[in-house]
Amino acid sequence: MTGSAVTVGALAAVTAQLVLVVGGAPLLAGLMRQVRARLEGRVGAGVGQPWRDLRKQLGKEAIRPDGSSWVFTAAPRVLLASTLLIAAVAPFLSTVSPLDGVADLFAVVALLLLGTVALAVAGLDTGTAFGGMGASREITVAALAEPTILLAGFALSARVGSSNLAALVEGMLTAPGQVLSPASLLAAVAFAVVVVAETGRLPVDNPATHLELTMIHEAMVLEYAGRDLALVELASALRLTVLLGLGANLFLPWGVATTASPLPLLGAAMLFAVKVVAFGAALAAFEVFMAKWRLFRVPELLAGSFLFGLLAVSASFFLA
Amino acid sequence: MSVLGKIVRTGRVAEPAPPAPGVGAGRGCDSSPAAPLASSVQLRHVDAGSCNGCELEIASAFGPVYDAERYGLRLVASPRHADALLVTGPVTRNMADPLRATYEATPRPKRVVAVGDCARNCGVFAGGYGVEGAVSDVVPVDVEVPGCPPAPHVLIAALRGLTGR
Ligand code: SF4
Numbered sequence: 001m002t003g004s005a006v007t008v009g010a011l012a013a014v015t016a017q018l019v020l021v022v023g024g025a026p027l028l029a030g031l032m033r034q035v036r037a038r039l040e041g042r043v044g045a046g047v048g049q050p051w052r053d054l055r056k057q058l059g060k061e062a063i064r065p066d067g068s069s070w071v072f073t074a075a076p077r078v079l080l081a082s083t084l085l086i087a088a089v090a091p092f093l094s095t096v097s098p099l100d101g102v103a104d105l106f107a108v109v110a111l112l113l114l115g116t117v118a119l120a121v122a123g124l125d126t127g128t129a130f131g132g133m134g135a136s137r138e139i140t141v142a143a144l145a146e147p148t149i150l151l152a153g154f155a156l157s158a159r160v161g162s163s164n165l166a167a168l169v170e171g172m173l174t175a176p177g178q179v180l181s182p183a184s185l186l187a188a189v190a191f192a193v194v195v196v197a198e199t200g201r202l203p204v205d206n207p208a209t210h211l212e213l214t215m216i217h218e219a220m221v222l223e224y225a226g227r228d229l230a231l232v233e234l235a236s237a238l239r240l241t242v243l244l245g246l247g248a249n250l251f252l253p254w255g256v257a258t259t260a261s262p263l264p265l266l267g268a269a270m271l272f273a274v275k276v277v278a279f280g281a282a283l284a285a286f287e288v289f290m291a292k293w294r295l296f297r298v299p300e301l302l303a304g305s306f307l308f309g310l311l312a313v314s315a316s317f318f319l320a
Numbered sequence: 321m322s323v324l325g326k327i328v329r330t331g332r333v334a335e336p337a338p339p340a341p342g343v344g345a346g347r348g349c350d351s352s353p354a355a356p357l358a359s360s361v362q363l364r365h366v367d368a369g370s371c372n373g374c375e376l377e378i379a380s381a382f383g384p385v386y387d388a389e390r391y392g393l394r395l396v397a398s399p400r401h402a403d404a405l406l407v408t409g410p411v412t413r414n415m416a417d418p419l420r421a422t423y424e425a426t427p428r429p430k431r432v433v434a435v436g437d438c439a440r441n442c443g444v445f446a447g448g449y450g451v452e453g454a455v456s457d458v459v460p461v462d463v464e465v466p467g468c469p470p471a472p473h474v475l476i477a478a479l480r481g482l483t484g485r
Contacts, residue, residue, distance in 0.1 A: 222400065
């Protein structure tokens, strides 16, 4: 293949990845609700319900509260854009990407944090009590969770000597035995706790709560309506998919294509979907057995996951 | 784990769905729902002064047996997220302004569902000194659900008229 053909193939891979993640994220959210409904003895609204909700919300008027500024309007767009960027650069389908330079551990964590901060600032901007309360809680959780993602990443990158995500996945692919190494296992536990905290799932936050006093993520977005709400909801579904996808590919990298040719890409897309769906269903089933924790216990959980991250880094240095 | 055993033993408790009533069913519904509302309706419940009987029935309508969620209905935490308001009880003097504010905070297109006899015509509380009036005296009502309290299946039939599912 010539250089330009490789670039075209890699661009096609990025496009396919974006389409898959954006199209699949609401379906994943719907699937997780469906799993929960089935386990509760209900029928459930169907896997496509989040898409129906989004389609309807996009056709509704976006009310903005009196006295809110451009910050309130910009936040959902910043959140969605930053998440879309992660969805485009992360090595979900292939490790060759024209955006390789951006797919850095630090860049991805910073982009995640950018979305979180944008929404928290918007929560403050509404001037309501619940918006501010939700913002302060979200930042508390984020401040404890984001370093853990970095640490879990370090544990993997210490082996490869690079913080590039594609390099991490490739390193794992070339040495499959690493998947069961103590460093990877500890890092996987730390990362799993962080995914639960960052995406606002039980036991940290209840995505289906109606009780303002217990809300974290919901409290910040209480004031969004119509189109703005659709952006926020799509972005939350995307964040969940992206984080689950990162976890799946960093810790179980099988199936990720190392070239940009169509056949491996197709296989990679299918395996990626299977992995993310399995993780999502497992998370939803796990939630059925959990009650929401008292807010002051959440830092203990996150401190525990930070410790796991720290142990993972030490293990990758001393046991490797 | 005991929860797991319970899940396996209980299985599915949702009753089979009755046939869809079709778009626009429900008494007093002025029009069929606008296209953007079809197959997905988020509801915000407003207790304007009810005796809590209607609340119990709403709670059971969204419980596992009747499972209103399968028709695309969902209760949400903020009127900004809602497409329809579920108003129960006669509107008391103290709740008239909050009800108006909630109506204003709901993005268009929106619907108001008056749940229970009290919401329709003040029911047993008619003439009470604290009662401002029926829901339709305060905000425009699109759908009325009769009964004191309305049975969950009646409530669901009326709400399915909004989603068309
Ligand atoms: S309709 Fe009946 S159950 Fe409902 S609020 Fe009135 S008195 Fe209570």
